Amino acid sequence: MKDKITIIGGGNLGKSIISGLAASSIFKLTDITVVDKSRYNLQQIEESLGVVTSQEIKSSIKDVNWVILCVQPRQLTTVLSEIKEILTDSQILISTVTGTSIAEINEVVPDNKVIRVMPNTGAAKKLSMTCIAANDNAKQELEKVEEMFKTIGETLVIEERLMQAATVLGASGIAFFLRFLRAMIQGGIQMGFHPHEAQVIAVQTAIGAATLVAENGTHPEREIDKVTTPQGCTIEGLNEMEHQGLSSSVIKGVMASYEKINTIK
Secondary structure, X not given: OOOOEEEEOOOHHHHHHHHHHHHOOOOOHHHEEEEOOOHXXXXXXXXXXXXXXXXXXXXXXXXXXXXXXXXXXXXXXXXXXXXXXXXXXXXXXXEOOOOOOHHHHHHHOOOOOEEEEEXXXXXXHOOEEEEEEEOHHHHHHHHHHHHHHHHHEXXXXXOHHHHHHHHHHHHHHHHHHHHHHHHHXXXXXXXXXXXXXXXXXXHHHHHHHHHHHHHHOOOHHHHHHHHOOOOOHHHHHHHHHHHOOHHHHHHHHHHHHHHHHOOOO
C-alpha cells in the first residue's frame, strides 16, 4: 500500500492541515485527498493547494494508510458509521474531534489504531500548538504523526487524560490571549494612540514577549525582571493589575473553561 492520506473535512482547520502537508515532502500531492460536502470548499482547496478532492467519502479512504477525522463532534458518529464497513485493520485514524476519546471511537471501529490530535487556529499561519495522544497500540505511529503536524507548528505528545486540558490551554488559549491583547490596544487608545497604531505596537510587543520565552527557554518572570526597575512605571502597572486580580481571573477563567469542556458531549 502506498503512503497515502485522506482528510475528511475541508473547513478552516482541515485547510490548514492540508496546506502544511501539501507544502511538505511527506506525501506527494496526488496522495493527499480531501473529502468535503461543499463543492465550493473543495474547488478552493484544489485550486490553491493542488491536492485531490472528492465528495465521495467511501472511495476516498480505500487504499490509504492515514485517515484524518477533521469534523465537528456532532458529525463524527455519522462519519464513522459511514466508513466503518470499508476500513481495514491497517488504516490509522487521526482524530481532531474535541471531547471524543480514543475508546469512544474504538467502540465504533474497534480494530483500528486511533491517535488524537488537538491543533489550534494558529495552524493557519503554521504556528499551531498541536498536542498528540495515543494508546499503547498506536505509540509506534507517533513519530510519523508528529512529522505531519510539525508542518503547521509545534507538537507535544501528552497523555490522553490531558487532552481536555490541552484543548483549553492551547485552543481556547488563543482567545484568552487575544482578549488580553484587545485590552492592551484599548489602553493604548486611551493614552492617545490611534487604534491602528495601538494595535501595531501591542501585537508586535506580544510577539516579542512570546518569542523571548520560547527562544530563551526562560520562565516569564525572568523576562519580566529584565523590564522592571525599582519604583518604575512597569512594576507600578504590574502591581495594579495584580491588585485588580489579573492572575487570579485568568486562572479562574482557564479552570471555568476546563470544567465546562468536561461536561460537553
